[in-house]
Amino acid sequence: MKETYNLDKLSDRMKLSPVFAFPAAKGNLTLSDIVKPDDTVRFDNDNFIRIVIKKDSVFDLRLKDFYNFSDIASLDRGYILGEVMFSDFHGSKSITLDAISLFFSSALRATFLSLDDGNPHDFPSFPSTNTGEHSFGPFAGFENALLSSGMLKIKVKNNLTAPLNDIKVHVYNSPDHSEVTPEVTIPSLLPGESDSIPVNIAGRIIRNNMLVSVVFTGSPGASNVIVDMDQTVDVSLQGYDLEAVSGRLIVPEQILGSPSGKDTIDLDPGTDIEIESGKILTGSLAFTAISGTPLATTIKITLPETSRSGSPVQENIIIPPLQTVNGSVSLNNTTADFSTDIHKPYNRLPVNYEIKVSSGGNLVNFSSLDEVQLKLSMPDPDIDYLKGYFGQKIEEIEKDTIFTELDDVLKKITGSFHIADPSIKLNYSNSFGIPVGITFEANGKRESTAVNLDLAPFTIDYPAFPVRDITSSFRIDKTNSKLADLVSLPPTEVAFSGSGKLNPSTPPGTRNNYVFGNSRFIASLEIEVPLELWINNLQFADTVDNFLKSDEGDDDSPLKPENMEYFRLKITASNGFPLGASLKVILYDSLAASNLDTINAPDIIKPALVDASGKVTAAVESETIIDFDKDFFSKSEQADKMIFVFTLITSGGGNKNVKFYSDYKLNFRANLLVKPNLIF
Template sequence: MLLACSIVLAGCVKEQITNFGGIKLTPTLALPLGKVKVVLENVLNDQDSLLTINPDNSLAIKYRRDSVVFLKFSDLVANIAGNWSAAVVHDEAIGKVTLDPVTQQAGITLGEVMSGFSDASVAATIQMADGGMAPIPPFSGSSTTLSQVPAPASFSEIQIDTMQMVVDITNGFPFDIQNLMIELVDQESGQTIAFPPLAALAGQSSSTTFELTNLVLHNNLAFRIAQIESPGTGLTPVPIDLTDQLQVTLSMQEILVTGGVAVIPPVTTSGETTFDLQTGSDARIEEVTLGNNQALYTITSTLPFPIELQFALPSATIGGTPVQQTLQIPAQGQVSQSLDLSGAVLNLAQDPAQPYNRIPVTFQLMTMPPAGMSAFNANDGITIELEIPQVEITSARGYFGQVEEQIDPDEISFDFDFSFIDESSSPIFFDDATLEFEYENSFGFPFEADIDLTAHGRNGQSAALNAPTITFDYPPVTQAGTAVQGTIVLDDTNSDIVQMLSIYPTKFTYSGSGRLNPQGDQGQVNYVLPDSYLLMSVAFDLPLRLRAQK
């Protein structure tokens, strides 16, 4: 047996230890890391490997336990991404619609012009010469006669934002026309539109183009001659025929409207929006891989005709394929569905203005109007409601923010009661006791922990370990997928382990806190992978070199 090995006691009073029967040593490690239990009597009597002879022939109790902590990605994901969500509500109006061009032709005869002409003598001269030859004197005047314009079949009422009006005239009268002023009359509203002056030689044509803005126009239209002048024919007689016509062609082009009742051509509208990842902290995430996630969306249309909607998440891929969806939305209808995003990789750093936490959304809206007229308004459109209520991740990269978690208080019984030491004896100190934690860490972020460990002795005393903050090394993102190793040693130089053991502890109580990124954003990329882990082993060394208090 090893009882011959000496136990050195430092101090003036030496305590003699002769009875090892029934001694129980129960160091309890509070991270929580599990419980170690050593029965010293068995160690000594059965030559258990826990009893070690040091090079100086002193005795030590050494215990090692591997894998006392095995922290997986799933154990930490709630702390990192437990509050992540994303949602957006986006309104997209159809906006102004460009209608197909409209061309209408109308005419007014010389007899119609003269029947309402303001200069009765000129009108009588021309009317009396009908069917014969006569010179035309110079004249100037207007006519009240309205000439109906055929109703356009493509609209009954339009609210014009802008429109180009092209007016062509062909002068079928036997005299030249100058300073011709034509007025277009909306017979529904009574509104008149004055055209710029025109001129045309006898038998010739001319045209003018002008823009109309902010105008309501109905399809019940007519025109009249508001002003007409002619130099006449001098002494030269010309054939007079009251059925000769002034032809007027109205071409409405580039008709941009904000509403009305009209034949709406198919319209394609493209747009984009973003919805931001809500992290509940200062986290700035650049990329995530989603777990079992569903995006919920509702599309509501106020358009009076069906539409086809294609929307996509251009920064999201599943198996390398961009995420997109095509929907058919009925007239003034609503569609609610879900989009499976399981396994999607989201790049959240594509917006230069905010290269984190941002998910772009693009969409294309294609109207499917009926063949006939439809009432519409530029403010009609769709509302897109898109939500990921709980973001479940399998990996992430970026800055996870400063996250602090509390370790709930707990108690662990300690069966080592130091009964081999008489209660009346002075406290005994284990000068060289150490506690070592060996870890292997593949999580890619800074992490530290403060453990408040207090021992409670058999005489009602208590003593704190007062351990330093424990900081774990981690592999940088350039070494993602690897692990780093480290060792944390607690001894009498960085803790009060000697004083804690001197009260002959029978149990421990503990609490504490842990912090991600304790120094804030240091410009280094945080990351986690599906197989990230923290593996920790513990080694306890209690040399049987004791010091009794004087």
């Protein structure tokens, strides 16, 4: 027996293969430990979980955003004054027998002179005698006038003691000798008798000085009468019912029959808008009155279809000659009816007006073409309400596309899931008394699969007068759309468009819309996702660098992956969640594009049992052993990548909806058994 040993021949490397067993993890987890209630996560009274996202003031629209009533009403009229009345005039002339006899023969005149002794005689007859032209005037109240109407009464009275044959009278202006009347004939007159003839002088020019030609066609004489050379024949002129087209005259105060009358203030609220009635809280009717006449003018305007404190709005606008006046009429707390015109029962406010003129006792140069201009407007009224039809205005939501940026994530996911009942709710307060139809279209797309929202057009609730404001909401969910399918796709892009239309099914002429001065549409958005869903073999794969592979220069390490005899993980769980999970770990050689080895751990956690409503009724026990053997660790040296594949499935095989409550529990324990080959 050899009693000596050469220790130099012993290996300087040592190998140990111990077995280690120790608990790796232990826990008791409830869903409320993972998810805490806040503004986004809500727990119902029964602990059912909802995810709620709110966005305030997604819409805040006021009356001015839709309509411009800043200068809603206007009237711009020029009123031609037309003819004016002026005062009557009167003049008379007495022609003595002595003056008449001057146109007799010398012998006949001498006879008449001899009989003027105060005793009765036979009154000699005399032939036709032209006594020439006799001056009348000046008449008061005018210098000249072109008449649109008027009468001139010519009267003759015989104060002689003998009858007179017909008397011919012809009237002229002085000094131009233009004709005022044609020659007229006064029938024969007995002593003391008078007669007159009215002559229409419309269209004639008259002056305040006139000449009257008088021709006596003779006298048959008389017996046993006094012959007095101072006896007279009286001729008189009377102008009456005079209206002037133009001239220089004194215009007494008068209300013009025309253009006084009725007019209309037109409303221009916008295309296809028909306003029937309304009330103004504060505002005014602004006016500008421009005089183009030398007459002092007063325009009295009345709005008969308005009411302020029980009476219609009235105003007297006083305009000095040839001046401009600006002012306003208060419309505070005034109601108005714009529908009284049977031919156009909307957008029209009647105006009664009365125009009064006067020259103030002064002679002025007047023309019937003189004009007074009146401009009315209603600047920026503060409206209480307006009733009518406010058109079918359409506001388009421009076509657009939202890209969800989920492409990279979805490339790593296979399988399917479905959220049972997500919803989008529009909560709003609306004080526009107008129906609004909303059309909204959305189409979600993921690769070759597309889902259309299929939401039918809907109408926003609105107040019905006398109610002025309502609070309501509209909810988009699975009952009226395919929102659940669209969200569960999930889409990588969503194309959308839409429109809002006023009075979508209300034709013009149906004037029962209301808007108010403080009309406002305020809306918030609430997106709600109740945690009720199903998941069917939803796999998520993630590729990472192989962290088991030894780094270069680690040859002296006593623990290398390829020296691992085995690595065993035992997981025991009591799962009260309606969700199960499996795991695959794949060693992958990216250069060869091949899987080198796979560790498959199905049903690490089995989903809990649920009832017909999807609520968990009992937890499910599971035990899983995951073995990482020596072959796996050996091949890990050849793999540069590791792929982890997680698979999720809900209770019932992933074919029915399950619900998540905050009191769901998961109890688990993990034990680790490791046998490494430690080489020193």
